[in-house]
Amino acid sequence: MQALDVLIVGSGHAGAQTAIALRNEGFAGTVGILGKELDLPYERPPLSKEYLLGNKERDRLLIRPASYWQQQRVEMILGRRVDCVRPDERYLCDSDGRKIRYQRLVWAAGGVPRTLSCPGAELSGVHVVRSRADVDGIRDALASTSKVVVAGGGYIGLEVAASLVKLGKQVVVIEATERVLARVAGPKLSSFFEAAHRSCGVEIRTRSQIVAVAGENGRVSGVHLHNGDIIAAQMLIVGIGIVPAVAPLLDCGAEGGNGVAVDEHCRTSLPDIYAVGDCALHVNRHARNTALRIESVQNAVDQANVAAKAIVGKPVAYDATPWFWSNQYELRLQTIGLSAGHDAEVVRGDPATSTFSVVYLRQGKVIALDCVNAPRDYVQGRKLVAEGIACDQALLGDASVSLKSFCA
Ligand SMILES: Cc1cc2nc3c(=O)[nH]c(=O)nc-3n(C[C@H](O)[C@H](O)[C@H](O)COP(=O)(O)OP(=O)(O)OC[C@H]3O[C@@H](n4cnc5c(N)ncnc54)[C@H](O)[C@@H]3O)c2cc1C
Structure with a gap:
């Protein structure tokens, strides 16, 4: 053996x-x-x-x-x-x-990847995005596809939507909860990304569920939603975790x-x-x-x-500060910390300029930041999150005040 x-x-x-x-x-x-x-x-x-x-x-x-x-x-x-x-x-x-x-x-x-459990979920033209082979399968099928439904408005669903729109496809995102990115970000970031996608031509339907996948000759031809709507599409990409x-x-x-x-x-x-x-x-x-x-x-x-x-016998305890990134269109989102459980959100900068940060606090202490095209806040905010530093919210909301100054 x-x-x-x-x-x-x-x-x-x-x-x-x-x-x-x-x-x-x-x-x-x-x-x-x-x-x-x-x-x-x-x-x-x-x-x-x-x-x-x-x-x-x-x-x-x-x-x-x-x-x-x-x-x-x-x-x-x-x-x-x-x-x-x-x-x-x-x-x-x-x-x-x-x-x-x-x-x-x-x-x-x-x-x-989690898959849909509704009728039609096994049809050809239903894809997931986890492996290189999955994406090769999507790329191969794109030539004969003009419209795609994306199930799931998390990071992967939104990134896929942004890429497909860039490739000239019509895209509809179906999200079951009341907003995209609901599991990982606060409402302000969700509304920003919903607006960004809509302005690029993506249709986003929140509070919507796919109840069946329609097919013709064994291939996807559309999806049926819980409210009776039918969306015609040649491809369904499932990004639900x-x-x-x-x-x-x-x-x-x-x-x-x-x-x-x-x-x-x-x-x-x-x-x-x-x-x-x-x-x-x-x-x-x-x-x-x-x-x-x-x-x-x-x-x-x-x-x-x-x-x-x-x-190797040199044990250290895991105590890393979580970070993550997501690129959609010209938007580079960088996240530090975990925002779940926050009780306040402060926006620094103007989302209309596509350069801003959302700072999440719990009991007055910073627990996470979502930074959109704002790498300085991301770098300087790391210490605030790692150490859970308490900050004055009015000052935090003033983008001319550097986050470094809160660490002193
Ligand atoms: C499309 C996509 C975009 C992403 N974008 C970002 C991003 O922008 N930023 C970010 O931080 N993270 C991103 N992630 C998440 C990140 O890629 C994952 O968190 C990371 O890959 C996890 O690594 P892992 O090794 O734990 O698991 P995986 O990368 O899933 O590797 C696990 C491997 O184990 C194999 N395996 C499973 N079961 C068995 C078995 N029984 N026997 C043998 N082999 C097995 C699997 O086939 C797989 O190859 C993204 C993920 C995806 C899918």
């Missing part, structure tokens, strides 16, 4: 970074990355942006060139899926029935539910099994010490570094 000192499951950002960090820490043992996809580890953020637009080549998605993995002696075991883990005997089984023994296992399996890929770990007794539970060193409840990235359910002080999963490159990279340090 093949045996590795550290076996990493998942060849995404978190898995790749775990291997990189292990080597950077001087770990000399054997390391392997086992992943379901055939590609070497690549970045997902460009998929809904430059890659969908055709402005980024496939090779430029790679997190590291092929030569890096060879030089660093990281074995790539690609195109294989882990189906079961045997923690007591320290081995796992893949979809081909092969077994691999490990000393330490790092679970970095991310998640799979992910389900964490943790079943093999939960099946063998790991604690968790919506993700696999980890402690501050990214250790699961199973011996010598760590979990990092989108699938890791962790207690985060920026979420009022509740357990959550964070789906971002920042979290994937920082948790991977924490797991690697624990493995």
Whole structure:
């Protein structure tokens, strides 16, 4: 049976970074990355942006060139899926029935896109946006597509909408809640992005639900909404979140539910099994010490570094300040902190100029910022969020007062 000192499951950002960090820490043992996809580890953020637009080549998605993995002696075991883990005997089984023994296992399996459960959801022309292959499928079908319905007004849905409009497609975004970005941002940012998309020609329907996908000859021809409306379209792109890929770990007794539970060193409840990235359910002080999963490159990279340090015997607790970005049209949104649970929002600058920030506070302290084309606020606001600094709201709202001045 093949045996590795550290076996990493998942060849995404978190898995790749775990291997990189292990080597950077001087770990000399054997390391392997086992992943379901055939590609070497690549970045997902460009998929809904430059890659969908055709402005980024496939090779430029790679997190590291092929030569890096060879030089660093990281074995790539690609195109294989882990189906079961045997923690007591320290081995796992893949979809081909092969077994691999490990000393330490790092679970970095991310998640799979949530799909619609309504009739017609399986028709050809219904797409998701998680992997490069998903986006290749969309790009191939675009030539014969003039109108697209996007289900979900989160970051991915909106980025896809912006890209498709740039490509000359008619786009309708269907969002179930009362506003786009409702899960991740406050109402002011949501209204700004709704207005920005509408001004670029995207139709946004909030408080709307797709109840059936209509088809002709097995292909999407439109969607039926809860209110009886029918929207004709040749393509439906579903961007309604992910389900964490943790079943093999939960099946063998790991604690968790919506993700696999980890402690501050990214250790699961199973011996010598760590979990990092989108699938890791962790207690985060920026979420009022509740357990959550964070789906971002920042979290994937920082948790991977924490797991690697624990493995090499130099443990540090995970205490990163969350950050995220999203590009739509000429708008660069940069987010720091987590705004959920805020009790006040202060706008700095004028949204009409497309350069402004929203500062979120709880009990007078800054907990998060959403900065649109405002990189200085983003950089200077980091400390306010990391340290939860109390600020005068009237002063905060004055964009001529630099955020740095609140840190003194
Ligand atoms: C279109 C898109 C745009 C995004 N844009 C941004 C952005 O602008 N900024 C940002 O910060 N974040 C963005 N994200 C989120 C970010 O890409 C993710 O948070 C990050 O990729 C998570 O990395 P991960 O390694 O945890 O999971 P993943 O990248 O999902 O990697 C997990 C890997 O594990 C594999 N796998 C799953 N189950 C198994 C199994 N049983 N056996 C073997 N392999 C398995 C999967 O196939 C996958 O390759 C975006 C994501 C998407 C999809």
